[in-house]
Amino acid sequence: MLIIQKNSYEEISTLAAKIIAQKIKNKPNLVLGLATGSTPLGLYKALINMHKNEGLDFSKITTFNLDEYIGLPQTHNQSYYYFMHENFFNHINISKRLINIPDGMSEKHDIACNQYEDKIRHAGGIDFQILGIGSNGHIAFNEPGSSLNSRTRVKPLSKKTIKDNSRFFNSIDEVPTKSITMGIGTIMSSQEILLIANGLNKAEIIKSCIEGPISAMCPASILQMHRKVTVLLDKDAASKLTLEIES
Ligand code: PGA
Numbered sequence: 001m002l003i004i005q006k007n008s009y010e011e012i013s014t015l016a017a018k019i020i021a022q023k024i025k026n027k028p029n030l031v032l033g034l035a036t037g038s039t040p041l042g043l044y045k046a047l048i049n050m051h052k053n054e055g056l057d058f059s060k061i062t063t064f065n066l067d068e069y070i071g072l073p074q075t076h077n078q079s080y081y082y083f084m085h086e087n088f089f090n091h092i093n094i095s096k097r098l099i100n101i102p103d104g105m106s107e108k109h110d111i112a113c114n115q116y117e118d119k120i121r122h123a124g125g126i127d128f129q130i131l132g133i134g135s136n137g138h139i140a141f142n143e144p145g146s147s148l149n150s151r152t153r154v155k156p157l158s159k160k161t162i163k164d165n166s167r168f169f170n171s172i173d174e175v176p177t178k179s180i181t182m183g184i185g186t187i188m189s190s191q192e193i194l195l196i197a198n199g200l201n202k203a204e205i206i207k208s209c210i211e212g213p214i215s216a217m218c219p220a221s222i223l224q225m226h227r228k229v230t231v232l233l234d235k236d237a238a239s240k241l242t243l244e245i246e247s
Contacts, residue, residue, distance in 0.1 A: 001223065002230045003210060003245045005238040009198045012232045013042025016130070016196055019230070020047060021056050023128050029060040031120075033129030033187075034088075035140075036065065036080045039196050040130060044088040051092045058094045062123050064116075066131070066140035067181035068104040070154065078168050079104065102152065102180035113152040113180060120186065129190035133197050136160045137205050137218035141181035144217045150183030184222055193226055198234040206233060207240040 006012045020043070024030050034040070050056040065080055072079040077086075081101050089099060100119055106112040120126060131139050136158060142150065143158040156178050157165075166172040187193070197206050209220040210231060223229045238245060 001210065001226075003238075003241070003243060004230065004232050005235060005245045006232070007235055009042055009234050012196055012198060012234050013046050016040075016043040016194060016232055017046030017050060019194060020128065020130075021050050021054075024056065024058070024061060027127065028057065029062070031062045031064070031123045031125065031127045033126040033131075033182075033190055034063050034065050034084065035130045035132050036067070036083050037132045039132035039198060041087060043130070043196065048088065048091040056092075058092045060098075061094065062098040063094070063100060064120055064123070064126060064182075065101040066129075066187070067179050068102040069176035070104045070109070070178040070180060071176050073105055102182075104176075104180055109154045109180060113154065116152045116180075116182075117186065126190040127192065129187060129193045131187070131193060131195040131220075133195060133202060133205060133209060133220050134161055135164055135201055135205055137208060137220045139184065139187060139195075139220045139223075141179040142184045142187075142219045144219065146184055146216060146219050148214075148216055148219070148222050149185040151186050152180065152182050155179055155181050184219055188222060188226055192228040192230075193223060194230050194232060195220070195223065196232045197237040200236040200239065202237040203240040206231075206237050210241060211243065 068080045074081040102116055103112050136144055141155050162175045166175050169175050208218045212218060212221055214221045214224055
């Protein structure tokens, strides 16, 4: 694992965007795994600026999002489909047919999950996966206790995640209780992974993820087994690490 610490959220967002821009320049048809949540918002903003000001070309990339709530239509302002279009896709020259987001409204979720795995395979696998981390250690919606070998499937959200995400809804009762999520095995099959985290509320879980034992109780800890992971942290998120880290 390469751990990099920067002073601020702005700095980690800018560096993450530079890393991804370089990947796209090296491979214009990059297969990029994308995350939602508040963490990658700064990164998406920086990539949009690179597109507008430097001509960064997204026209050939294929994207796969990590997860989606079950039961929210694409038009719901808290669906991840809506989030991605609002915060990223509508502002860049991505080809709409190369965007992939799990379908949280499908009639047959099991079939939709298998098809999502097939699509990733047919695209040649994910070259570069962006990840956030939940305050309980989840990656995508793989909550504590998830199988470390899992593939895309339906997963219930933990009480902690429902509480954390209720800040985006009018009330906690509106938060969906289930999701479709790439599995931990799906994420681990990516060629390269970039996990970003900021803020004091992530410090404890970042310590468990990087310095703790590998355990299904902290799904992100499995990243210790991946060949090529970079963890990009601001000062606060890195504040509980005992490791010496690069800045
Ligand atoms: P956040 O969520 O970026 O909103 O903190 C991260 C996650 O739950 O994976």
